[in-house]
Structures are given as C-alpha cells and as structure tokens.
Amino acid sequence: MKVYFDNAATTPMAPEVITFMAEHMNNLFGNPSSVHGFGRPVRSAIEKARKKIASYVNAQPGEIFFMSGGTEADNFVLIQSVLSLGIKRIITSPIEHHAVEHTVRYIERMGWAKAEWLSVDEKGNISLAELEEKLKSGPLALVSLMHANNEIATMLPLEEAALLCKKYQALFHSDTVQTMGHYTFDLQKIPVDFITASAHKFHGPKGVGFLFVRKGIGLQPFIHGGSQERNMRGGTENVLGILGMEKAMDLAYENLTQHREHILSLKHGMMKGLLEKIPQVRFNGETDPGRSLYTVLNVSLPTEKLDQEMFLFNLDIAGIAASAGSACSSGSQTGSHVLSAIGIPQGYVPVRFSFSRYNNAEEVEYVINKIVEILKINTANVEPSAPKS
Numbered sequence: 001m002k003v004y005f006d007n008a009a010t011t012p013m014a015p016e017v018i019t020f021m022a023e024h025m026n027n028l029f030g031n032p033s034s035v036h037g038f039g040r041p042v043r044s045a046i047e048k049a050r051k052k053i054a055s056y057v058n059a060q061p062g063e064i065f066f067m068s069g070g071t072e073a074d075n076f077v078l079i080q081s082v083l084s085l086g087i088k089r090i091i092t093s094p095i096e097h098h099a100v101e102h103t104v105r106y107i108e109r110m111g112w113a114k115a116e117w118l119s120v121d122e123k124g125n126i127s128l129a130e131l132e133e134k135l136k137s138g139p140l141a142l143v144s145l146m147h148a149n150n151e152i153a154t155m156l157p158l159e160e161a162a163l164l165c166k167k168y169q170a171l172f173h174s175d176t177v178q179t180m181g182h183y184t185f186d187l188q189k190i191p192v193d194f195i196t197a198s199a200h201k202f203h204g205p206k207g208v209g210f211l212f213v214r215k216g217i218g219l220q221p222f223i224h225g226g227s228q229e230r231n232m233r234g235g236t237e238n239v240l241g242i243l244g245m246e247k248a249m250d251l252a253y254e255n256l257t258q259h260r261e262h263i264l265s266l267k268h269g270m271m272k273g274l275l276e277k278i279p280q281v282r283f284n285g286e287t288d289p290g291r292s293l294y295t296v297l298n299v300s301l302p303t304e305k306l307d308q309e310m311f312l313f314n315l316d317i318a319g320i321a322a323s324a325g326s327a328c329s330s331g332s333q334t335g336s337h338v339l340s341a342i343g344i345p346q347g348y349v350p351v352r353f354s355f356s357r358y359n360n361a362e363e364v365e366y367v368i369n370k371i372v373e374i375l376k377i378n379t380a381n382v383e384p385s386a387p388k389s
C-alpha cells in the first residue's frame with residue numbers, strides 16, 4: 001500500500017485540473033500580451049481566472065496579482081512594503097514559514113527595517129495583547145503573521161489580528177498558503193492588506209500562486225520587465241498554471257464543507273487510533289479543532305532508538321510519505337525552527353502527517369499500524385496491539 005500523508009508539502013493535482021490544463025495547452029498557446037487573435041483569447045482566459053479567484057475571496061479582480069507561488073508573493077509584500085512604503089519595523093513571529101522568516105532576516109541584514117519577534121506559547125499561539133503592546137510602542141509597522149502554521153497546524157485569529165493592526169494603522173500581511181482552498185475568506189470583512197497563496201497546496205499546479213493587495217496600497221513592482229500584472233510583475237504569465245489554479249479553486253470551494261468534514265474525520269481518527277495504541281503519544285501545536293488547521297497533525301512518537309530521519313525512512317519503506325516539517329527545510333541539519341520555538345519533549349520523535357480529500361480511513365489505519373510496528377521493533381517501552389494488516 002502507498003499512502004501520501006504529506007499534503008502540507010504539496011498536494012497531488014486534481015484529475016479535473018489536469019484535464020482542464022491539458023485541454024487548454026493546445027488552443028491557448030498565444031502570448032497574452034499579443035493583440036492578435038492568438039493572444040486575445042489567452043488574455044481573456046487569464047482575466048476570467050482573476051475575476052473568479054477574486055470572487056472566491058470576496059476581493060476585486062484588480063487586487064489579485066498572479067505570481068510564481070507563496071515564496072515570491074511573501075518576498076514581494078515584505079520587501080516592497082519596506083522599500084516602497086517606508087515601513088521601518090516588521091512585527092512577526094518565530095514560527096513563520098522560511099519564505100517570510102528568511103526574508104525578514106534579509107531585510108534586517110540589509111538595514112532596511114528592524115524586526116520585532118512576538119513570543120509564542122507551547123502550542124505556537126501568539127498573544128494578541130503582546131501584539132497590541134508592540135503596535136502601540138513604535139513607528140508604523142508591517143505585521144506579518146501566518147494564518148495557519150504548516151508544521152504544527154496552529155491557527156492565528158486572523159480577523160482579531162487584522163482589526164488590531166487597523167486600529168494602530170499598521171499594515172497587515174498574512175501568509176495564507178496553507179489555508180487558501182481549505183477555508184473561506186471574506187476580504188471585505190477582514191481588514192487584511194495582503195494575503196499570499198499557492199496553488200499546489202490545494203490540488204493545483206506548482207509554480208503559481210497569487211498575492212492580494214488591498215486597493216489603494218501603492219506597492220512598487222517587484223520583478224521588472226514587461227508590463228504584465230499591471231506593471232507589478234514583469235514576465236510572460238504562467239497561463240496554464242493560472243488556469244489550473246482557477247480550476248483548483250473551483251473544486252476546492254464547490255465542496256469545501258464536505259472536504260473539510262472528511263479530512264477532519266481522518267485527522268481525528270488518526271489522533272484517536274494513535275492514543276489508543278500508543279498512549280504516550282503527544283501532539284505538537286494546537287489541536288483544538290477551532291484553532292487547528294484540519295489538514296495537519298504533528299505527532300511526537302516515543303522512541304529513544306530512532307531519530308527523525310530513521311523514523312521517516314522506516315515509514316517510507318512501508319510506503320508512507322510523511323515529513324519532518326517544512327519540505328522546504330528538508331536536507332537542512334538545523335532542525336525545525338518551529339519546533340524549536342515551541343519546544344518538544346525529549347525522548348520523542350516529531351513527525352508531521354498531513355491529509356487531503358484523496359485520503360481515506362483505511363490509509364489512516366494502515367499508517368497507525370505501521371507506526372506501532374516500527375516502534376515495537378525499535379522501542380521496548382511500547383506495548384502495541386497486533387497490527388491488522
């Protein structure tokens with residue numbers, strides 16, 4: 001059996017997305033900037049996608065900018081807020097994705113702005129009181145806080161944080177890469193200034209995403225070249241990627257509740273099954289369903305004998321794809337900055353499992369049994385029940 005429980009790293013493309021993109025590969029090859037009959041339909045397909053995507057988050061089409069994904073969009077917001085809006089202070093958290101964290105550190109190294117780091121509790125929650133204290137006591141700031149953490153699932157109270165930023169006239173960016181396509185957004189109600197999204201996290205293609213910039217905020221272009229994306233991002237558009245993202249958004253939002261219930265039942269089934277068979281198991285990050293991203297479960301498994309790499313290797317041999325945390329930091333020997341920030345217990349190995357609508361309960365059971373087997377072979381202090389398969 002092969003089980004893919006690494007959907008926070010990337011999701012498989014929906015078959016409907018693949019069909020949609022394939023259909024357009026032939027007939028929409030013109031350059032969207034060409035004014036002839038091959039270019040015009042491509043331009044109108046892009047603008048239709050922009051309109052549709054904007055409607056899903058209740059934004060205006062002119063507030064949506066297509067780009068190469070979450071990393072570029074995060075870089076764009078942070079760097080251009082500092083360079084073109086005169087921001088001198090960035091308030092952020094130590095558990096942001098590297099696309100934000102490393103960019104903030106780069107901005108500091110360049111001497112463009114100062115970073116202020118909020119503290120997080122043992123579940124990765126920030127304190128809104130601390131945010132307010134910081135907002136009160138300094139010059140105009142950009143606040144950058146992710147909607148949901150990709151490693152430990154902890155979610156930010158987006159609306160409350162946005163309202164606080166508005167109260168103190170700070171700009172507010174939220175990296176919504178893990179929540180776009182999985183939660184609804186009403187950007188007319190939530191006063192966030194920038195959000196960033198990436199299609200491959202919701203069964204769309206890789207290398208495409210979007211940035212929402214609230215109307216009236218005058219960011220300067222990030223990539224210079226042609227006049228694409230209303231002069232904000234030069235370069236011929238990733239046409240098929242944009243269309244694939246549009247289709248992936250359609251599929252995500254048409255059946256959001258159904259997908260959410262299904263995925264949540266897998267996550268809860270996994271928690272319950274693990275607790276039954278391995279009572280010492282711990283869950284990292286927020287697990288309260290109202291404040292925890294339903295696609296992600298970060299588990300600490302009791303073993304002194306296996307390190308994380310060996311544990312994942314054992315899972316891989318059993319056909320199970322899970323991860324250490326952020327896929328973008330795999331290969332780095334420094335460990336997860338997120339788990340370091342919240343602290344995890346000694347004698348345990350942290351593993352992230354992340355689910356999608358294409359997973360099922362049988363897979364959950366298989367994975368639990370394999371975990372038990374791996375621990376049984378390698379650890380004396382676990383008394384698992386017999387695996388079923």
Ligand SMILES: Cc1ncc(COP(=O)(O)O)c(C=O)c1O
Nearest residue numbers: 069070071097099150177178198
């Ligand atoms: C929270 C978060 N932000 C940003 C990114 C980067 O997105 P992309 O892979 O589209 O560059 C990721 C991807 O892992 C992510 O999980």
